[in-house]
Amino acid sequence: MAIKDILAVVDTGDRDEQFVRDALAFAEFHGASLSILVLSALPSTDYALTIARPYVFLQEYTDAVEVKQQRIAKLARASNVELRTISDLPANIFTKSAVYARYADVVLFGPAGNYDYPPIRRETIESILFASGRPVLVLPNGHKPRALAHLAIGWNATREATHALRDATAFAMPGAKIDVIVLDAKPSTKGHGSEPGTDIARHLARHGFASTVVPSSAGELSDADALVKAARERGAGLLSLGAYGHSRLREIILGGVTRDLLGGAAIPLLFSH
Numbered sequence: 618m619a620i621k622d623i624l625a626v627v628d629t630g631d632r633d634e635q636f637v638r639d640a641l642a643f644a645e646f647h648g649a650s651l652s653i654l655v656l657s658a659l660p661s662t663d664y665a666l667t668i669a670r671p672y673v674f675l676q677e678y679t680d681a682v683e684v685k686q687q688r689i690a691k692l693a694r695a696s697n698v699e700l701r702t703i704s705d706l707p708a709n710i711f712t713k714s715a716v717y718a719r720y721a722d723v724v725l726f727g728p729a730g731n732y733d734y735p736p737i738r739r740e741t742i743e744s745i746l747f748a749s750g751r752p753v754l755v756l757p758n759g760h761k762p763r764a765l766a767h768l769a770i771g772w773n774a775t776r777e778a779t780h781a782l783r784d785a786t787a788f789a790m791p792g793a794k795i796d797v798i799v800l801d802a803k804p805s806t807k808g809h810g811s812e813p814g815t816d817i818a819r820h821l822a823r824h825g826f827a828s829t830v831v832p833s834s835a836g837e838l839s840d841a842d843a844l845v846k847a848a849r850e851r852g853a854g855l856l857s858l859g860a861y862g863h864s865r866l867r868e869i870i871l872g873g874v875t876r877d878l879l880g881g882a883a884i885p886l887l888f889s890h
Contacts, residue, residue, distance in 0.1 A: 620647045620787060624721035626714065626741060627689075628656045629681040630733030635758045637692050640725050646762035650697070653689055654717055657682050657704040658737050678704055707737055714741050715748035722787070724753045728881030731758070739879050746860050746890040752784040753860075755879070755886045765789050769796040769831075769853035771844045771874070772817055774808035777859025781889040782817065785857035786824070788887070794827045798847045801834055841877035849884055860888040 625640035627633050637653070644651035657678055682702050689700060703713050718724045724745055729735040742753050765788050772778050789795065799814040809816075814830035821828035831851060835843040848856040860875045878886055 620722045621649045622721045623647070623649045623651045623723055623725060624654055624718055625651060625725040626654045626656065626738075627685070627727075628658070628732050628734055628737065629678075629685045630731075631688070632733065633727055633731040634688075634692065636725075636727030636731045636756065637689055639727070639756050639758070639760045641693060641696055641698070643725065643756070643760070643762045644698075645696070649722070650699070652699040652701055652717075652721070654714065655682060655685050655689075655700065655702045656710050656714070656734075656737065656741065657702060658707050658710055658734060659705060707740070710737065711740055711744035712748070715744045718745045718749035718751045721751055723784075723887075724749070724751055726753060726755050726881075728755065728758060729879070730881075735880070742879055742888070743861075746888060752781075752887055752889045755881045755888070757881060757883055757885065760885060763854065765793060765854045767794040767796075767851075767853050768855040768857065769798055769848040769851060771848075771856065771858045772797045772799050772814055773859065774813070774817070775859055777861065777890055779859070781857040781859040781887065782821075784889045785855065785887055786826075788855060789826065792825050792827065794829070795821050796829050796831045796848070796851050796853055797821070798831045798833055798844060800840055800843055800847075839877060841874045844874065845878070845882045845884060853884070855885045855887055856882075857887040857889070860890040 623644050640651060659678065682704060686700050703710050726738065726742060729738060732738040745751065745753055768785055768789055770782050770785055797814045797818045818828040818830050831847060833843055833847045838846065845856060858874065
């Protein structure tokens with residue numbers, strides 16, 4: 618399905634000018650409608666240390682939102698961009714953002730460093746992934762949108778990876794090259810089968826894609842870094858990943874690919890759950 622509705626998420630900080638420009642260029646390339654959602658988090662007990670610039674009065678929140686909207690309008694100029702704002706406690710922001718996301722084909726975020734409140738950014742992404750049914754695309758700064766003739770999928774034969782593959786094909790040109798990266802994979806009757814990656818590569822070939830299985834090993838790298846390294850070395854223009862194949866609690870305690878990569882990388886990252 619073509620990409621026609623895009624939601625880009627920012628906060629009230631001033632670090633995201635490049636991301637806003639990238640989102641505008643992305644929407645223009647796809648001929649899509651762009652909505653920019655501004656998150657204005659009110660202080661709560663849980664986020665007392667997260668919100669490093671607390672506002673004492675509600676008027677200060679209102680002023681911050683107005684300044685942000687003016688800044689976006691100036692960057693957008695003649696572009697047809699819809700501005701939306703959620704000013705609420707963080708927990709309510711997460712819920713409302715997921716509802717907004719249901720009406721978009723893809724949700725864009727910039728790297729974590731583009732946000733004044735990275736933990737709120739991360740939990741908003743998680744809420745969207747778990748509650749909206751829509752994919753999240755994290756763009757590196759300065760991303761130049763183009764038709765994708767080559768992309769990669771981090772394949773671990775899970776339900777989440779299957780969703781990631783489906784969402785990634787919406788970005789692929791007909792006949793595009795798709796690298797199926799299997800990381801330290803072992804044959805399994807409940808997942809990979811006898812030859813990890815072979816079955817899904819055959820499935821992609823039947824849909825007209827030039828698919829290649831790319832066996833990889835993490836070695837001394839983290840799994841997240843190994844996947845990004847393999848995708849970049851192969852020249853892929855996007856890496857698609859199934860998000861949170863394990864529980865969020867397990868990833869918080871033990872770490873995991875999703876948790877490690879939500880901050881962004883030097884390649885566009887498409888997450889699906």
